[in-house]
Amino acid sequence: MRDHAAARERVRAVLDAVRSAGRTALTAAEAESVAAAYGIPTPPQALATDAEEAVLRAEEIGWPVALKVVSPDVVHKTEAGGVRTGLTGPDQLREGYAALLDSVSSHVPGARIEGVQVQRMVTAGQEVLVGAATDPTFGKIIAFGLGGVLVEALGDLTFRLAPASWDEARSMLDSVRAAEVLRGVRGAPPADRDALTGLLVRVSHLAADFPELTEIDLNPVFAAPDGVVAADVRLLLGEPEESERPRHSTEEILASMRRLMEPRAVVVIGASNEPGKIGNSVMRNLVDGGFAGEIHPVNPKADQVLDRKAYPTVGDVPGEVDVAVFAIPAPLVPAALAEAGRKGVPNAVLIPSGFAETGEHALQAEVVAIARQHGIRLLGPNIYGYYAPWQNLCATFCTPYDVRGGVALTSQSGGIGMAVLGFARATGTGVSAIVGLGNKSDLDEDDLLTWFAQDEHTRCVAMHLEDLKDGRAFVSAARETVRKKPVVVLKAGRTAAGSRAAGSHTGALAGDDAVYDDVLRQAGVIRAPGLNEMLEYARALPVLPTPQGENVVVITGAGGSGVLLSDALVDNGLSLMEIPEDLDAAFRAFIPPFGAAGNPVDITGGEPPSTYEATIRLGLDDPRIHALVLGYWHTIVTPPMVFAELTARVVADARARGIDKPVVASLAGDTEVEEACGYLFDHGVVAYPYTTEKPVAVLGAKYRWARAAGLLPGRP
């Protein structure tokens, strides 16, 4: 593939020929020529039209050989008996050739047989499979897995977006569970990793260059120590899917998003004086929230709403309007939206339900068409609205929220949005935005990511989503964002049952969630396993500084916590640092002789505050240590708040000296540990009571982000 353009031309010619012959399946010879164009190694092979020619070809190619029928009428060659393998000499070949023809003509009567492909048998190396497919969310993806029925039964496959870079393709080799087999087990030689990586890259380009290749299936590929060979190449032609989704430039997105998230004038269409009405709640929240810009009620039947002059239509509102919040029944939305469009309002927040989610697809399509016509961006419909605490903006019918901070939270579902709000309030989580996405008729996660990526208030983005309208756009926005700040995603509908509940048509595809999982990881997103984890990661990640290396040390007053914390570290992909001798001696100097240094550093339970203090300080000061996990045990000698205060002080002191490492803590004790955890959180230490898993899971999430953002160069 030195000359990519020439390769494309060659393949284009082959595919055009197949298409003009009215076929969808490529013959072995056609597939071979496509493979050759893209540098995909295949075994030596040649076409023969009778048995004697096949013997000649086999003598040239080298024994043993396989025979495969070439016929436009035979799609499933093996099932039709059109494949013979392991032929070691002329006689066997002649017998096989005859049997093959018999078998094919009895299975597919009247099949036109153009000949038989004679192919050198490959058996050396580990069987793997390489493929490409079109995912409904992400488009062209490549798949890799080890071969053999057992591993296929385990579904041990990994996926990446096509085209894939060298590094992305390389990472696939280690992403299957049976990865060590490629490194050589039981004395078997390791596979040629460079050759395999190159093959994956080339297949990914083939898939990306020719969207109409709906199926690319190299199975088996033999990965030997000295190269790879695709023993069977199956290619199918179909119709490339056309996306009719409009794309906006980053500048366009930011221009409208800025007016949505930092508006100067907001109108509420359907503003009402009547308590219990959504139009009343929204007005009240906007006014009570302290939004400093203009707030104009629109209501043709009222002169005033909440002591503000009401206008009959949005067109009557004086001056520029940045956001129109709709609090009117769904059927009334189109007319009002057109009015807003004529007024030049760039953003419509569609709170009402009664659109696609209730089967009213036509109404939603009408609204989308009106919006496009006028260049309005739509948030919703079917949402609770949105919060922008830094603007004192509560454009929602829910309860107000005003704790400013660094977390931007979005949810596709209103119920989950309420859980986000309740959790944020219960934990005092500082928020930069809470946004409902609902039906995502227009604005979706990638627009929001584009905004949050450059929003200085936002230090972490957490998103609940059930589907993605445009997986590629999301990945692209996520990649940009992840360079600057962590993105946490809770993907609902992971399981088939969940997918059905989400009404997702893609849910029926086996492996669908595996694709999401791999692609989200490829994009550098931290996937939360559940709602509570998403919320905790969102709350805690901005509290932690970014680690500068992989060496994690556990310092614990409770040996029992040390064991559970060690388990949690392994579960979360973290590394218990191997403590060098001098550091071990330094820790030992502070702890009782029967305490255990090493890692965890077990300072034992009866120790005074000074022991916690000395060991934590040492852990912060030693530059070889990159993160601390603390296990506290409630005792009379060192009560919870004493521990919390000393820890906060030592951490603050280190930060003042320019040492900023992530510190998380698990507090085991009576209920006073809850207050201590709150104090620690407020002072930059992520701390939880009654759990050894949560603090480590948060640290693990921070590490996953740091690695994905390229901030930990030691690890990919």
Place this chain on the structure above:
Amino acid sequence: MRDHAAARERVRAVLDAVRSAGRTALTAAEAESVAAAYGIPTPPQALATDAEEAVLRAEEIGWPVALKVVSPDVVHKTEAGGVRTGLTGPDQLREGYAALLDSVSSHVPGARIEGVQVQRMVTAGQEVLVGAATDPTFGKIIAFGLGGVLVEALGDLTFRLAPASWDEARSMLDSVRAAEVLRGVRGAPPADRDALTGLLVRVSHLAADFPELTEIDLNPVFAAPDGVVAADVRLLLGEPEESERPRHSTEEILASMRRLMEPRAVVVIGASNEPGKIGNSVMRNLVDGGFAGEIHPVNPKADQVLDRKAYPTVGDVPGEVDVAVFAIPAPLVPAALAEAGRKGVPNAVLIPSGFAETGEHALQAEVVAIARQHGIRLLGPNIYGYYAPWQNLCATFCTPYDVRGGVALTSQSGGIGMAVLGFARATGTGVSAIVGLGNKSDLDEDDLLTWFAQDEHTRCVAMHLEDLKDGRAFVSAARETVRKKPVVVLKAGRTAAGSRAAGSHTGALAGDDAVYDDVLRQAGVIRAPGLNEMLEYARALPVLPTPQGENVVVITGAGGSGVLLSDALVDNGLSLMEIPEDLDAAFRAFIPPFGAAGNPVDITGGEPPSTYEATIRLGLDDPRIHALVLGYWHTIVTPPMVFAELTARVVADARARGIDKPVVASLAGDTEVEEACGYLFDHGVVAYPYTTEKPVAVLGAKYRWARAAGLLPGRP
């Protein structure tokens, strides 16, 4: 194996012969005869002492054959070139025979060669491996897995205690991840499951009958549609491990446990008036806790402790004493313990540390010896003590706890014990006992289980443990207990790092945790993945009634929660019921036309209390539904406490009518949902805010127990 005794005798004779020959490895012929005695099918085979005899034997047995050297001096036959396979005729055999002899004599010069085993080659069927080994915790275990390097690389093995019952052996076939391969994939015929099960049972008996068989390795076994054949049987003799652990009868355990958990008289050795001393805290907790029995301080230097007469030694205390709590330094324990022994005290609670955990193994051994001599049972040392709220007994130096209820909690570590206490207090969990086990010098989990199984106050047992002193005794006690009430176990040291932190020597064994995992499941124990889950299961399981079937229905006001709840159901091994048409229609009658019946039943977000009420009532009343999962969404129309009260009322009403199904709820909303969850918990509905995972995880744990206890006959 129709005559088990005869089989044992035959094997005994073979093993005796091997041992008297000074060998540890059995020859092929010996292994074959052991296999034959236990009905383990092996391929037709015979011994030959020269090539021509081998040809004759092969003609009788049938081609193709394999040759295996028979030599007391060759342990690793393959490595020595002592195996030749795939010999299809006389000439090949003769060549192979000669090559084999050459190879063996060059690899093991001077090896005594008794002949060559001629064995019919087996290749039909799926390769599996069957083995038995001695686990340091559980003793004899059998292992099963599919064969092949890939699956072995994945560590896809499953374990059971030996001997295994038919059902236990059968369950192994479905416990490997690649289980479907045995059912036949890609057109391959299914394996003979009965034959395979029978083989597992017989191997498990062989392992159990002959503890000195330290290794039994049948690899590969070919599992074909019409039977199984063990192509290679490798047996190794070693020394059976002798357990010197004293066993107590159930009656003995209950007699001493009753006096420990329901004592009439308690002494505190080392009781003190000095605040801050452990002996002072223990006395104060006992007195303040309101224990109604006698409490006697023992202190040679005081006349009174906390206004009670103090005695110089325990021997001076009048009357019978049930429990002596030790609050004195470790070195003083032996003398005081001997004194207690002479007094006839049956239970010593050893709070002090300074024993094995700090390297003072000799001191601990001395204490154990004194206890055995006097028939005293020991709790500890190195513990916080124990709580028995139903006796108002706080025999601990920690903070008191008095919320009576159904949960018995034990922990090996003091730090975890404090987390247990804090969690219980924070959540108001009703407790029947909290017990520290520490170094487990004597009393351990199986003694406690034996007590809790018959303790009428205890409805659920939750145990944190780092190791088991006697895995078999634990399994036996757990099985008995599980029939009556759930047992939750948090096994710390799951990972190699965690194991190292636990200082567990068994941790070095690969697969160690896999054995724990399988055996705990075999015992019917619910394994908690982490500390917080253990605590939540313990709190919630007694609240839920036992489900009567597998049909779970989700009723949700938030579609988004429905999706996440469905995911969680699948994750926890629960079944979303397929709703029959009439039931679907019945649900639809209550919900808006655009709501979704099916399962989840999505009643939609804006509905009044009456919709929640009607659908929940229907879910309780329809006998085809066995459990309900509720997803609540905070709205003005149905505020959190309104939902909580109506749900509690509907559930109570159903219970009054004899309908008692488990109901769990996930509440999404603002912080008022926390109060609503508390209210629901108090009224028998397990409810959590801001999480869709936790309520379903608890329900899943209840189901796992109900299945293990045989209360859900539809599922094993």
